[in-house]
Amino acid sequence: MWGEITLVTGKDLRIERRSRVGLTQIAPFAVTVLVLFGFALEGDSATLRTFTAGLFWVAVVFTAILAVQRSFTVESVNDNRDALRLSGLDPIAIFLGKAAALVIELLVLEVVLGCVVAVLYGGSVHSAGLLGLTAVVATIAVASAGTIYGVLAASLRVRETILPLLLLPVLAPVLIAATRAFEDALGEAAVNGWSWLVLLTLTAVVYTAFGALAFGTLLEES
Amino acid sequence: MKTLGERDELRNTSSRGTRILGGLSLVGIVFMGLIGLWWSPEDSDMGDLVRIMYVHVPSAWLAYMAFILTAIGSAMFLWKRSVWWDLVAGASAEIGVLFCALALVTGSLWGRPTWGTYWRWGDARIVTTLVLLLMYVGYLALRHVDGDPTQRSKRAAIVGLIAAGNIPVVRMSVVWWSNRTLHQKDTVTLADTKLDNMQLVALLFGVAVFTILFAWMLLHRFRIAWLENETEQRGLEQALIERRSESLVKADRALGAAEVRP
Numbered sequence: 001m002w003g004e005i006t007l008v009t010g011k012d013l014r015i016e017r018r019s020r021v022g023l024t025q026i027a028p029f030a031v032t033v034l035v036l037f038g039f040a041l042e043g044d045s046a047t048l049r050t051f052t053a054g055l056f057w058v059a060v061v062f063t064a065i066l067a068v069q070r071s072f073t074v075e076s077v078n079d080n081r082d083a084l085r086l087s088g089l090d091p092i093a094i095f096l097g098k099a100a101a102l103v104i105e106l107l108v109l110e111v112v113l114g115c116v117v118a119v120l121y122g123g124s125v126h127s128a129g130l131l132g133l134t135a136v137v138a139t140i141a142v143a144s145a146g147t148i149y150g151v152l153a154a155s156l157r158v159r160e161t162i163l164p165l166l167l168l169p170v171l172a173p174v175l176i177a178a179t180r181a182f183e184d185a186l187g188e189a190a191v192n193g194w195s196w197l198v199l200l201t202l203t204a205v206v207y208t209a210f211g212a213l214a215f216g217t218l219l220e221e222s
Numbered sequence: 223m224k225t226l227g228e229r230d231e232l233r234n235t236s237s238r239g240t241r242i243l244g245g246l247s248l249v250g251i252v253f254m255g256l257i258g259l260w261w262s263p264e265d266s267d268m269g270d271l272v273r274i275m276y277v278h279v280p281s282a283w284l285a286y287m288a289f290i291l292t293a294i295g296s297a298m299f300l301w302k303r304s305v306w307w308d309l310v311a312g313a314s315a316e317i318g319v320l321f322c323a324l325a326l327v328t329g330s331l332w333g334r335p336t337w338g339t340y341w342r343w344g345d346a347r348i349v350t351t352l353v354l355l356l357m358y359v360g361y362l363a364l365r366h367v368d369g370d371p372t373q374r375s376k377r378a379a380i381v382g383l384i385a386a387g388n389i390p391v392v393r394m395s396v397v398w399w400s401n402r403t404l405h406q407k408d409t410v411t412l413a414d415t416k417l418d419n420m421q422l423v424a425l426l427f428g429v430a431v432f433t434i435l436f437a438w439m440l441l442h443r444f445r446i447a448w449l450e451n452e453t454e455q456r457g458l459e460q461a462l463i464e465r466r467s468e469s470l471v472k473a474d475r476a477l478g479a480a481e482v483r484p
Binding site for chain 2: 148214
């Protein structure tokens with residue numbers, strides 16, 4: 001199983017490394033979103049610092065949609081999806097492999113965004129542990145939900161429009177919990193970030209478990 | 223030109239059962255208005271605003287019921303691969319979305335004079351209910367995407383099950399985030415009822431009437447979906463041929479009856 005997971009993850013990451021779509025299109029898009037927030041809030045540093053956590057996660061969620069679409073676009077060319085179905089790999093391994101590749105891509109993106117936020121918005125970190133753990137767990141939840149809905153929308157003609165409509169409400173709990181936990185980690189609000197992290201972990205576990213169960217059926221139908 | 227009696231014999235969404243349910247719903251809604259607006263007293267805290275609750279609470283109840291039925295229909299479809307269950311899930315979700323939106327609107331109308339605002343972003347139940355509504359709007363959008371009907375049903379069933387995961391979160395939100403909601407915890411409990419007798423009657427009567435209304439709407443919507451599905455399955459041409467042959471049989475019968483008559 002582990003071998004199959006790393007095989008799929010390696011394949012997706014290799015494609016991204018060679019195509020450089022993530023580097024040349026998805027990451028610049030995420031940075032642009034953060035810059036636009038700055039324009040919309042008139043570059044007021046105090047306001048930007050107050051809302052840093054929320055703006056950061058909104059940028060991540062929007063960018064995740066592009067990353068998910070990209071993850072399944074690479075399967076749609078040259079009948080790759082059929083090849084994946086015929087490969088004999090366990091559907092659970094394919095799900096976990098693709099989700100893991102998304103987690104790695106999004107984590108790299110979050111590091112880049114974190115640096116941009118530090119420069120453009122300012123602010124300081126109060127709890128690096130909470131910040132790091134929240135980022136990892138929230139990204140797992142985003143990637144799991146994204147992979148389920150990605151395969152579900154992959155073969156639809158309206159996939160570009162239906163994917164955000166289906167995915168964004170499901171990511172709303174992740175956005176809320178990750179934002180609250182980040183607010184605590186950045187010292188911007190008096191909330192208990194660790195309790196939000198527990199909720200986030202629960203969400204990530206549920207999405208991952210459900211995705212692992214449903215992915216096989218959805219892959220066969222895509 | 224067909225008479226009304228002849229039209230009734232054609233396949234349509236009405237039956238004796240739906241006519242009874244529809245009649246009961248109509249009478250019930252009239253009585254809901256009478257009880258809610260005149261026969262029940264105003265609340266000691268909320269005044270006349272409590273009357274909005276007699277629509278708000280049954281709407282929310284109906285939305286829950288509809289979404290739970292969608293989840294059951296989705297699970298049953300995945301298990302039995304039965305189109306019947308898939309159509310029940312879809313029909314129920316449409317009604318659920320309508321009444322979930324009504325619950326949010328009536329809640330906002332109540333919130334403005336009570337809390338001084340139409341919308342509270344910090345309120346856990348309002349926010350989770352909005353997320354629930356958006357999830358089912360997405361579910362309905364997915365059901366309307368063109369493609370193979372079986373694939374569409376499978377996709378919808380999985381999304382229906384995922385969305386159902388939010389129902390207990392909405393239900394328990396007032397308990398889990400009791401410091402982040404303006405909603406009170408369950409006011410109506412058997413052991414400790416805080417409402418006036420007539421207020422309780424108005425609330426429970428509203429829930430009963432909306433349950434009947436739900437059954438009536440569900441039957442009609444399901445039957446429309448069934449006929450749509452049949453049309454899609456057999457093709458429009460086949461359906462037209464059948465409809466024409468039905469008309470011919472009726473015309474033959476009418477002709478035979480006319481010949482027998484002196």
